[in-house]
Amino acid sequence: MDGVALLTIFVLSVFVGYEVISKVSSTLHTPLMSGSNAISGIVLVGTIAVAAHTESTGIFVLELVAIVLATVNLVGGFVVTDRMLGMFRARARQSPPEDKGPQR
Amino acid sequence: MNETWTALLYLAAAVCFIVALKALSSPRTARVGNLVGAAGAVVAVLVVLAAERPERLVWVLAAIAVGGAIGAVAAQRVAMTQMPQMVALFNGVGGAAGALVALLELPEGTSGEPAHLAVTAFTVLVGAVTFSGSLLTFAKLQELVTGRPLIFPGMRWVAAATVGGALATGVWVAATGSVPGAASLAVLALGIGLLLVLPVGGADVPIVISLLNAFSGITVAASGYVLGNTLLIVAGTLVGASGTLLTTMMAEAMGRSLPNILFGAFAGGSTLG
Numbered sequence: 001m002d003g004v005a006l007l008t009i010f011v012l013s014v015f016v017g018y019e020v021i022s023k024v025s026s027t028l029h030t031p032l033m034s035g036s037n038a039i040s041g042i043v044l045v046g047t048i049a050v051a052a053h054t055e056s057t058g059i060f061v062l063e064l065v066a067i068v069l070a071t072v073n074l075v076g077g078f079v080v081t082d083r084m085l086g087m088f089r090a091r092a093r094q095s096p097p098e099d100k101g102p103q104r
Numbered sequence: 105m106n107e108t109w110t111a112l113l114y115l116a117a118a119v120c121f122i123v124a125l126k127a128l129s130s131p132r133t134a135r136v137g138n139l140v141g142a143a144g145a146v147v148a149v150l151v152v153l154a155a156e157r158p159e160r161l162v163w164v165l166a167a168i169a170v171g172g173a174i175g176a177v178a179a180q181r182v183a184m185t186q187m188p189q190m191v192a193l194f195n196g197v198g199g200a201a202g203a204l205v206a207l208l209e210l211p212e213g214t215s216g217e218p219a220h221l222a223v224t225a226f227t228v229l230v231g232a233v234t235f236s237g238s239l240l241t242f243a244k245l246q247e248l249v250t251g252r253p254l255i256f257p258g259m260r261w262v263a264a265a266t267v268g269g270a271l272a273t274g275v276w277v278a279a280t281g282s283v284p285g286a287a288s289l290a291v292l293a294l295g296i297g298l299l300l301v302l303p304v305g306g307a308d309v310p311i312v313i314s315l316l317n318a319f320s321g322i323t324v325a326a327s328g329y330v331l332g333n334t335l336l337i338v339a340g341t342l343v344g345a346s347g348t349l350l351t352t353m354m355a356e357a358m359g360r361s362l363p364n365i366l367f368g369a370f371a372g373g374s375t376l377g
Contacts, residue, residue, distance in 0.1 A: 009338060
């Protein structure tokens with residue numbers, strides 16, 4: 001794909017990334033950071049693509065290291081985010097009376 | 105798998121990531137959003153395996169299994185109070201993976217265009233800064249290093265020299281595509297990451313983790329340009345842009361400004377620590 005097309009995708013993605021989280025509630029700052037960190041673990045796709053077409057064994061070994069690192073980020077990121085959000089829900093469930101109080 | 109299907113499935117994965125970020129912004133949908141993101145990642149990994157057909161597939165799958173096991177076990181075992189530093193650690197290794205990909209692609213890449221080489225150098229730089237910076241934020245939160253701002257006499261000159269050296273090395277790599285040049289750039293960038301985080305006080309560290317998270321997104325986007333992979337460009341840019349916005353929002357919520365957090369210690373202002 002030519003450079004201009006890639007630049008177009010890049011610029012539009014900047015606006016999407018900016019818009020899509022603009023209404024986040026402040027209690028979700030940390031889980032959102034953790035979730036977006038997990039998404040950046042998708043660099044795994046790049047590490048696999050590079051490892052697929054290498055000839056040299058030395059470079060291949062380093063590429064395997066990169067695959068391990070990227071997978072740690074990807075899998076660990078999603079799991080830790082899920083745990084954070086699970087904690088969130090548990091806390092919300094513990095205090096329903098207080099939540100209903102002011103409505104009456 | 106043919107190219108059209110690969111591109112369409114990458115698009116589906118990119119949509120998953122956008123939906124995931126949107127859903128993560130609201131308490132009711134956040135947990136589902138995280139799962140949607142994970143599903144997008146699974147699709148993308150299966151697609152790249154089917155499209156690239158690695159010759160030494162067993163080794164690649166073994167590496168994925170090892171990384172997945174380490175990530176899952178670490179994320180399950182970590183205490184609730186230590187989650188921020190765990191995120192920092194994950195973020196750091198992701199940045200390292202991005203820098204490593206760009207570095208390893210350099211001798212293989214045949215195009216040799218200056219723009220391509222410049223982005224490769226940029227990827228190595230930002231990825232390595234993310235790696236060392238994140239490791240130091242981990243050490244600070246884990247109290248392996250003092251949480252107080254650390255500055256030493258002449259630090260700003262050391263910082264200026266390191267950044268200047270990295271820029272010069274970056275230009276050299278962009279002009280020649282030298283692999284040793286890119287390796288020295290990585291070393292200088294590791295130094296920049298440390299110099300960036302050392303002066304930050306303990307209470308401000310979570311905001312810096314968020315900033316480094318945005319950096320790792322930028323690393324992924326740049327590596328996507330190097331490899332010509334649109335999914336990496338979209339996903340990385342999403343994380344880079346949303347991470348930058350999130351960082352400013354977190355700083356605002358604490359009543360601090362980002363320049364003050366990063367450079368306040370130099371000006372003699374106290375960072376809450």
